[in-house]
Amino acid sequence: MPEYLVRLVQVHESFRKAELQALADVAGVGIEFVKYNQDSPFCIVRLPSDSAAEAVISRSLLSQGIYELWGQGPTYEALHTSIQELSSSKWLKYESTPFRFTLDGFRGTRTQTEQQAIIESFSYLGFNGPIRMRDPDVSFRVFEDYEDKALEPKHLYLGRFVAASGRDAKTAFDLKKRHYISTTSMDAELALLTANIALAATGKLFYDPFMGTGGFPVACAHFGAVVFGSDIDGRSIRGTGGSARKGQVGKKDVGGNFKQYDLESRYLGGFVSDLTNTPLRLLQHSNDSTNGGYLDGIVCDPPYGIREGLKVLGPREKLNVTERATHLDRFKEPTYIPPKRPYSFTAILDDILAFAVATLVENGRLSMWMPTANDEDVELVIPTHPCLEIVSICVQPFNKWSRRLLTYRRLPESEVSPNAPEMAKKEYEKGVKADELNDFRRKYFEGFKEFERLRQEPTPSEEDMMDSKGISGKWRKA
Amino acid sequence: MKLLTLNFLTCAIKTCKTSPASFPLHPRDCELEVVESESVNLPFLKNILPRLMWDELRVIADELGLPALPSTPPTRDDLVEPSSSSTTTISHAQNAGNAAEGQQQAEEKPSQTARDLHRVLLETCIKEGKLVCGNCGHEYKVMEGVANFLLPGHLV
Numbered sequence: 200m201p202e203y204l205v206r207l208v209q210v211h212e213s214f215r216k217a218e219l220q221a222l223a224d225v226a227g228v229g230i231e232f233v234k235y236n237q238d239s240p241f242c243i244v245r246l247p248s249d250s251a252a253e254a255v256i257s258r259s260l261l262s263q264g265i266y267e268l269w270g271q272g273p274t275y276e277a278l279h280t281s282i283q284e285l286s287s288s289k290w291l292k293y294e295s296t297p298f299r300f301t302l303d304g305f306r307g308t309r310t311q312t313e314q315q316a317i318i319e320s321f322s323y324l325g326f327n328g329p330i331r332m333r334d335p336d337v338s339f340r341v342f343e344d345y346e347d348k349a350l351e352p353k354h355l356y357l358g359r360f361v362a363a364s365g366r367d368a369k370t371a372f373d374l375k376k377r378h379y380i381s382t383t384s385m386d387a388e389l390a391l392l393t394a395n396i397a398l399a400a401t402g403k404l405f406y407d408p409f410m411g412t413g414g415f416p417v418a419c420a421h422f423g424a425v426v427f428g429s430d431i432d433g434r435s436i437r438g439t440g441g442s443a444r445k446g447q448v449g450k451k452d453v454g455g456n457f458k459q460y461d462l463e464s465r466y467l468g469g470f471v472s473d474l475t476n477t478p479l480r481l482l483q484h485s486n487d488s489t490n491g492g493y494l495d496g497i498v499c500d501p502p503y504g505i506r507e508g509l510k511v512l513g514p515r516e517k518l519n520v521t522e523r524a525t526h527l528d529r530f531k532e533p534t535y536i537p538p539k540r541p542y543s544f545t546a547i548l549d550d551i552l553a554f555a556v557a558t559l560v561e562n563g564r565l566s567m568w569m570p571t572a573n574d575e576d577v578e579l580v581i582p583t584h585p586c587l588e589i590v591s592i593c594v595q596p597f598n599k600w601s602r603r604l605l606t607y608r609r610l611p612e613s614e615v616s617p618n619a620p621e622m623a624k625k626e627y628e629k630g631v632k633a634d635e636l637n638d639f640r641r642k643y644f645e646g647f648k649e650f651e652r653l654r655q656e657p658t659p660s661e662e663d664m665m666d667s668k669g670i671s672g673k674w675r676k677a
Numbered sequence: 678m679k680l681l682t683l684n685f686l687t688c689a690i691k692t693c694k695t696s697p698a699s700f701p702l703h704p705r706d707c708e709l710e711v712v713e714s715e716s717v718n719l720p721f722l723k724n725i726l727p728r729l730m731w732d733e734l735r736v737i738a739d740e741l742g743l744p745a746l747p748s749t750p751p752t753r754d755d756l757v758e759p760s761s762s763s764t765t766t767i768s769h770a771q772n773a774g775n776a777a778e779g780q781q782q783a784e785e786k787p788s789q790t791a792r793d794l795h796r797v798l799l800e801t802c803i804k805e806g807k808l809v810c811g812n813c814g815h816e817y818k819v820m821e822g823v824a825n826f827l828l829p830g831h832l833v
Contacts, residue, residue: 401720401721402718402720402721402723402724403721403724404721404724404725404728425718425721425725425799427678427682429826431827433823433825433827436823437820437821437823454822463712464714464715464716464718464799465718467678467679467681467682467799468678468679468682468802468822468823469678469823470678470682470686470823470824470825470826471823471824471825471826471827472689472826472827473689473826473827473828476689476690476691476826476828476833477689477826478686478687478688478689478702478817478824478826479685479686479687480685480686480687480700481694491728493684493685493725493728495724512827512828512833513830513833514830514833518830518831522830523830523831526829526830526831527829527831530829530830530831530832535829537827537828537829537830537833538830560728
């Protein structure tokens with residue numbers, strides 16, 4: 200397979216490889232990583248063909264484009280030798296083609312005169328076609344990779360342009376230009392990235408159980424999926440009460456967002472519901488083949504309980520006989536509001552996994568976000584399920600906390616280990632107040648002080664850390 | 678909400694979930710609206726076809742007073758206009774590789790069966806009305822196209 204150079208962007212580094220792998224999966228092509236480094240925007244991969252390369256990169260958010268690799272080396276001398284060896288057979292093909300030749304430096308620049316001299320040094324390629332800076336038939340690019348503040352580049356590449364990325368979508372779906380958003384809308388780049396990693400594509404059905412103003416469904420619909428969603432707060436779907444946008448007037452709702460992007464035909468609709476009492480059909484037994492999964496993907500950013508409450512249906516305290524009778528009496532009245540109670544954050548994550556197992560098709564994906572405090576001393580616990588395999592974990596770090604995009608694959612029944620225990624019944628935090636139920640929320644509002652203290656104390660023993668959050672499967676923060 | 682959604686919805690009450698009567702939910706006093714799409718989403722119809730609960734969808738169509746759906750579900754081949762299949766073989770051979778699949782689908786023309794199915798599942802919406810569980814009789818209201826499945830305190 201030929202080698203290609205992917206010019207990545209230097210943001211959300213831990214998502215980049217996961218995205219490329221996912222896009223190769225969507226396109227149904229094999230991808231092999233030859234050279235990849237978190238600190239470099241230059242990644243070398245093997246792909247079967249130019250059309251495969253285009254299929255992969257045209258949807259990518261975290262790259263600028265893909266180039267056929269013509270040569271590379273630590274110095275210009277080495278680069279020229281490498282080009283002779285790798286690509287001399289291809290030179291003739293572009294002998295009279297209108298072309299463009301440009302230079303791209305990472306962490307370094309060249310003056311106009313230097314650029315010209317560098318480009319001239321490639322004259323042995325024998326391109327005699329007209330130079331066209333606009334709309335050329337073929338385009339070449341020299342890439343210079345510098346160490347920070349270095350005077351000379353440490354590595355050089357020459358590539359023939361194959362395809363541009365889909366990064367434009369980041370601007371097209373920018374929240375600043377979206378009609379209807381809320382305080383917790385996921386930024387467009389990350390929402391689109393989530394859709395890519397969850398393999399949203401034409402012909403597929405996607406669902407978001409915490410849709411809010413519909414950012415994730417919109418992103419999935421952009422990539423061709425048919426989408427629907429739900430939220431426990433009907434106001435966010437119906438859109439009465441307006442948007443978080445200052446001074447906005449008039450009716451704004453989730454449907455309006457789909458109209459804005461001309462994606463209405465892919466939006467099935469939204470409904471008001473609670474994940475712990477979902478109206479969606481659930482697979483009752485894992486061996487029930489007649490009533491299999493129907494969702495190709497689930498994408499969500501569950502409420503963290505910081506800016507939006509983490510609540511489920513049900514009264515805070517068990518109802519007594521008279522209270523029950525009152526609810527029974529009144530629930531049909533138009534002004535009746537169903538009671539809601541705060542819920543454990545670890546429990547909702549496990550509920551999402553169980554829901555995914557009961558609704559996803561085989562190999563369908565669940566991509567969900569999970570916030571965690573940044574502390575080396577506290578074990579990071581990733582929720583797991585015997586029927587789900589972790590595909591990727593991508594981290595977006597903030598100052599004192601970070602959030603992770605966890606992506607799972609629904610294992611076909613044949614791949615689920617027969618010895619895997621049914622998901623263990625776990626003890627979740629008990630209580631009626633949000634702080635008692637949500638560790639992350641409590642730490643957040645305490646300003647993560649606990650960790651400063653922990654850092655000074657000796658590390659707790661292994662035993663103490665086991666199941667500190669009551670979840671099996673442990674990942675140590677990388 | 679588009680009618681396809683009903684293919685996935687049951688009663689939200691946990692004790693109803695195990696009862697076959699809780700699916701499908703029965704639409705009652707419904708105001709429908711047809712939002713026409715410019716084109717038929719053929720790849721989606723093909724993909725979703727095996728996941729349709731056909732008998733239940735027939736019941737829903739009947740209860741809404743829509744034209745009756747055929748007694749047996751169409752096959753994937755029924756969704757494609759027969760004349761368009763010959764061109765696809767040629768294009769497939771030319772573009773050997775994975776990119777060909779998308780092009781192949783783009784060149785296929787939806788049949789009348791596909792257009793009818795698309796109209797019912799993906800263009801017909803419930804604007805106002807109720808969805809009723811066949812097991813417990815609980816009514817879920819649909820307002821402005823948004824169904825409300827929140828349960829009252831005594832049913833959680």
